[in-house]
Amino acid sequence: MISGPGGPKVAGDAVRPWLENYPIIKSMEFDFDRIEVSGDLADANGSGTSLLEVDGQDKETFDFTDVFRRDLDGIFRYSTVTFNTKDAPA
Numbered sequence: 001m002i003s004g005p006g007g008p009k010v011a012g013d014a015v016r017p018w019l020e021n022y023p024i025i026k027s028m029e030f031d032f033d034r035i036e037v038s039g040d041l042a043d044a045n046g047s048g049t050s051l052l053e054v055d056g057q058d059k060e061t062f063d064f065t066d067v068f069r070r071d072l073d074g075i076f077r078y079s080t081v082t083f084n085t086k087d088a089p090a
Contacts, residue, residue: 024053040070
């Protein structure tokens with residue numbers, strides 16, 4: 001599931017079309033401020049910046065909270081992504 005700024009929650013088969021319509025991300029940097037693991041689930045939050053291709057190139061800063069689920073192979077994978085932009089491109 002993905003939930004972006006000002007938009008609806010997107011889950012299941014609707015995620016791929018949503019991502020395909022998202023502006024092209026030229027670069028992205030982010031840091032986790034906190035990661036907490038409990039059994040097969042982990043949650044994390046942090047902040048970052050990205051350079052998007054929107055009428056040229058625009059930079060945005062964002063905060064995020066993510067949920068990860070441990071798969072059968074023992075690897076944690078994204079389950080839920082939620083983010084808010086601090087200064088969305090004009």
